[in-house]
Amino acid sequence: MNASRPFKTPTLADVARVAGVSPITASRALANPGLVSAKTIARVREAVEATGYIPNMLAGGLKSTRSMTVACLVPAISVAQFLPTVQSLTDALAAAGYQLVLGQTGYDHAREDALIDTMVARRPDGIVVAGLVHSAAARQKLHRLGIPLVETWDLTEQPVDMLVGFSHQQVGAAVAGFFTRKGWKRVGIATGDDHRASLRRQGFTGAWGREVPVAVGPAPSNMALGRQALSRLIEQEPRLQAVYCSSDQLAQGVVTEALSRGLRVPQDLAVCGFGDAAFASQMEPSLTTVQVDGAAIGERAAALIIGRCKGEDVGESVTDVGFRIVERASTG
Amino acid sequence: MNASRPFKTPTLADVARVAGVSPITASRALANPGLVSAKTIARVREAVEATGYIPNMLAGGLKSTRSMTVACLVPAISVAQFLPTVQSLTDALAAAGYQLVLGQTGYDHAREDALIDTMVARRPDGIVVAGLVHSAAARQKLHRLGIPLVETWDLTEQPVDMLVGFSHQQVGAAVAGFFTRKGWKRVGIATGDDHRASLRRQGFTGAWGREVPVAVGPAPSNMALGRQALSRLIEQEPRLQAVYCSSDQLAQGVVTEALSRGLRVPQDLAVCGFGDAAFASQMEPSLTTVQVDGAAIGERAAALIIGRCKGEDVGESVTDVGFRIVERASTG
């Protein structure tokens, strides 16, 4: 029985009345205690307790034009790759008093546009995008708005504002170089069809120097798609020696399918993933993969936005967090 | 160069001026087109384009006392179990114009309390919690506030408000019954130390009738903890026949550790997980597990909150979404 619903929730004015001070003093006692005497602070605190006051940040934000929220756009929350970034971003922002507002674009540019509009309507103090902002219209709108914006998990010459990421082409090229040094000749690619995975694939084939068999599945990729991908690659190249996968989930599927076909990993087939998921080091055989510090991306993005909100000049910052290949048993 | 930053973002008053109507007419043209003539609507729409107007929902919400946001509290976003729920919740809410504000409690009751306070300060139109609200103080506060609240992924006689979940004791008991019917005598449990996993463990041992070896690891559990858990269980009971795991990640670790010790699954050791993650059906052997429809939980939670916001009387609804054991190869 929510019997107390009809009672208006107390406002700062109520607190001020009970404490015997003006509303602005009550406001300062709570938000800016340095400007108020200790005695007054105590009285206001008591009044808060007595009235059961809960601040209304919406009203505060209207006047101060600071909503203390940051919007975060991801293709889908279930994309494991971004989870450490979202987690560290949420925590770092929360520590500074900001809340994360989450939106899912579903890998859909039109939906991304619409989502940005609804997000901006909430006047976030910053926006973090997993990936780059795709549509030209949205890029222009965001640029004009001047809301601190961090694009992540990618690299471009022309970020809308700030960027924390790395080059996917370089990742692909690095894996191709690694495969070359291993002396493998007949290699294939299992990949999702999203933008960043495609960049890695381009980087790989570019460095490899000639076309290789490719099995493409819909993003977000998973283990089942990995199993299918290996089947298709083997159809194209029965004597396949190594596969580069656009995610560890895909790689896990490839390894499982290989083992269940009686292929030994890595002796008969080597496998390399991307992401260094928690399970990669625990698989049997353990998975060689490309490690990216997703948590660091989230922390850096949070720091950039918080800095901007404080008025610090962080410039048109572009941070390349890099990556590294973690060699494990699946590549011998 | 965010050169346009100094220019104030246009308000509804600017739109009205350009359109040659009063602010309230402009407001109605956008929010309530039925009350305005088609001609006026067209003029206002043009003015919106011309000015680059973006509505300010903070200001609107202040007057209408509807923020069009819903707060969502999870222990950690990286807990895979809740991902389908968060995803479907976000989508269902977005379809109705609501945005999700995300908070992480970190399995910490004090932090949960603080988080609820900051969330409530943003005046969400609803709150969805992964799990139950733990602290008595928070329960009471939320009850008094009267904000539509949905607790999920659990069951209790005394929900704060609404609830969409299932009984973890029943899950544990069902798995114990399944193990009994299989005729296994020497069984063990690998479990995380969080509240819901503990309930499942209690349900299991209660139905089993006597204590069994247990390996407890810190939540959130993962594959590495699963491998360790099996090692510890085998120390306690070298002739172990079956293991019940509190998550599929844990189960995957147990299976991997078993195989790498030369044990055959399921002939030498049977394994059952919880959650029916995407990889469960794709593992080799495929994993028997407990399936819960996490997406349905999110959809139902969204529907309940949206219904309440519309003033529909959904009552003190408690929905038991149930669960089912999916038998696969890992239990023979």
Add this chain to the structure above:
DNA sequence: CTGTTAGCGCATTCAC
């Protein structure tokens, strides 16, 4: 250190 004044941008209420 504290108070007064004046809005932030919009939607509710009542008029016409």
Add this chain to the structure above:
DNA sequence: GTGAATGCGCTAACAG
């Protein structure tokens, strides 16, 4: 169908 007045709850800017 449209408009004027008013205030949601809070804080910036200026006084004292």
